[in-house]
Amino acid sequence: MEQFFQQLVNGLMLGSTYAVVALGFGLVFSVMRVVNLAHPEIFMVGAYVAFMVITGLNVNTQGLAVIGGVGLFLLVLLAGMAVTGMLGLLVERLVVRPTRGTYLLIPFIATAGVSIFLQNGAQRIFGPDPVRIPSIIPAHTFNLGGVRVTSMQVTTLLTALAIMIALRYYVRHTRWGRATRAVAEKPDVAAACGVNINLVSQLTVSIASLMAGAAGVTLGLLYTSAAPFMGLLFGLKSFVCMLVAGNRHIEAIMAVGLILGIVEALVTGYVSSNLRDAVAFGLLLVVLFFRPHGLFGSYEI
């Protein structure tokens, strides 16, 4: 029984990261009707920023107290988000804006080009092998009734939760969040109400990129490594989450991400780790089979 809960908890951690990245995908797709294939690479950039900041600062991570560790973590997180946010702005301006509204594959391919560029750029700069990211949160394992949770796992979960709550608040209760929902539904009408569509486009892609960056930082720290192609499989699974959850509710994407993480962990623990990656696609096939007329109903965020 203990193993079950252990896997549950492990899965929750990973799932929360899937959810965050999937939310970014979903945001850009439902508002801009664009599949940003470079999104997982932006996630990867986040991890590398964490690597650069931590090794660049050359802090003695062994002797850090909790406050120091958390403070450093926040610094790294902010740095990662800042870089990826700006990267998102660049991608929006140069790639998304000129191609949105055209045939779905066009922005898809254009962003595919960006992802190739980023992957190989990372390889060029950091080499093809994973780089090691020193952990900065003082290692501590909490024991909750037999289930072991590390401090970094807790940090990952908390960060993801914070992001999800912030996003939900933004979308539901702020002026621009409302405008974003309006644009997702009827861009012409929103524009005629005074909404600057280009601005909403920038905002949306930046926010999605910030989120991806944050996920990259936390995952990089969780697995203490960053690699040029870490975005590929992770991104694909997050994409699947977005598809399975549909566009109606932001909460659905969050839920699916968490569920995927949990199911994967359970499958790894109880069945076989080879099949772990199959869970996502199995899920997709099942959902597509039962709801072939599309998972995308009305475009609610």
Place this chain on the structure above:
Amino acid sequence: MSVLLQVSGLEVTYGPVRAVHRLDLEVHTGEIRAILGANGAGKSSTIKAIMGLVKPRGGKVVFEGQETHRLPPHKVNRLGIAWVPEGRQIFSTLTVYENLLMGAFGERHGQEVQERLEELMQLFPILKQRREQLGGSLSGGEQQMLAVGRALMSRPRLLLMDEPSLGLAPKVVQFLFDLVRQIRDRGISILMAEQNARQALRVSDYAYLLEVGQIRGGGSAREMEASEEVRRVYLGG
């Protein structure tokens, strides 16, 4: 009465299709003007071009002395023009309240927005009732009121209405056109595209006849109603 809106030589094309050709029209302050024409005559394209949703191939749109045909729709809106789209087009995933707030998006002062909201709730008590309901759950007539209310939230000086009576029950249509008069009485000028010539002429000051993208004639509403041809073609004899 001064000229509020002046459209000259408007050309709108969609690829090889010419929707609007050499169109001239004006709206004077305090007037209700109608564009009459059958389906596909180009009425919507004209309205959209004025709103900035469609970039005209040629011609000019001048509003209160300022050229607007090259501006994006959100800037046209900020200048004082609001749009009630064809088929209501309210945000079905937003609440009634949020729909109205969207109408006043350009206005940042929360106080100001709340005041306008109050006024509108008085004009449309049913909206007050349905405040927290999702736009998609309203009936056709209620949605139309919401669409109009949303447009009014930006305190426009010119209201563009695209086929307001489409798909509505006769009683609602009646109410709607009375409403249109009330709006005009509050100092807002209106340009409406309508297939329902009878109702439109009843309430307008002036009307244009649009056929296959070109203006075939225009005159005061009374003249139009009296005209043989108009009677035959648009009013059913």
Place this chain on the structure above:
Amino acid sequence: MSRVILESLPAFWVVTLITAGMNAIITMGLYFSNSAGALSAAHAAIAGMGAYLGAVLTTNFDCPFPLALLAGAAVGFLTGMLLALLTLRMNELVAGLTTLAFGETMVIIAFNIDYIGGANGFIGIPLETTFGIVYLVLAIVVFAAWRFDRSRLGYAARAGRDNAAAAAAMGINITWVKILVFALGSAIAGVGGVLRAHYVLVQNPDDMGFFFSVNYLIFWVFGGSYTFWGPLFGAMFLTILPELLRFSVYDRFIIYGLILTAIVILRPQGVITRVPLGRRPAFFRLFGPSVGALHGGGRED
């Protein structure tokens, strides 16, 4: 004749040209499959399935090569039929995703079948593919595409893609056309797969994945999906381009990514929209979910 050409080229370029030819064959298969409006993200998987079968036949059963090619075509055809049937009622996006999921599932299945090598791939495949054979097959496929474009089936397919309702009203059995056309293209992909396996001499499960299928889609869109010249050009150009950029292993893909993105943004209708040397323009149409003027192109403030 071909011997003369081959002798005068450095071996490296021969390899590149053969690879380009094989890519072109599979991309032409994609051209057929997508001509009725489908969007296949499974062609690498289909090619892979053909490849596995063909490889097993020649390696384990000493089958003559032409038979293996036929087997590949047959597998491709059947798989294509299956996929087409599966996605018949789906909208374009969901259908595309289903093909994607299918492809990934095939990868995982292949991973787990030890008979064909499992994760290590199937090795020991005899070298059967030559420059001559590849270009002979390509020539046949190109000829078939040329005839297809002018045939009743071709017109029916394009009519079905552009406006399914109108096509049906004209008496075209759009269901059959879609299935047939998709299956044909899949058969061609199967042949391409067999050729590839007998050149690279190894067949891995990963070769069937999303990444490679997207590659073919990129060739197809980049080149211009309206005439068969487009995919032909796209595959050849994008295969040869990285070789032309051979400064370093990573740099060339960095530039490749940039070029891909730039060209797709600047020419979303594809590089080739006109039949080369002909006066008949390939009619370009912005198809895809139309979401109003405001989701189309960025208007400057």
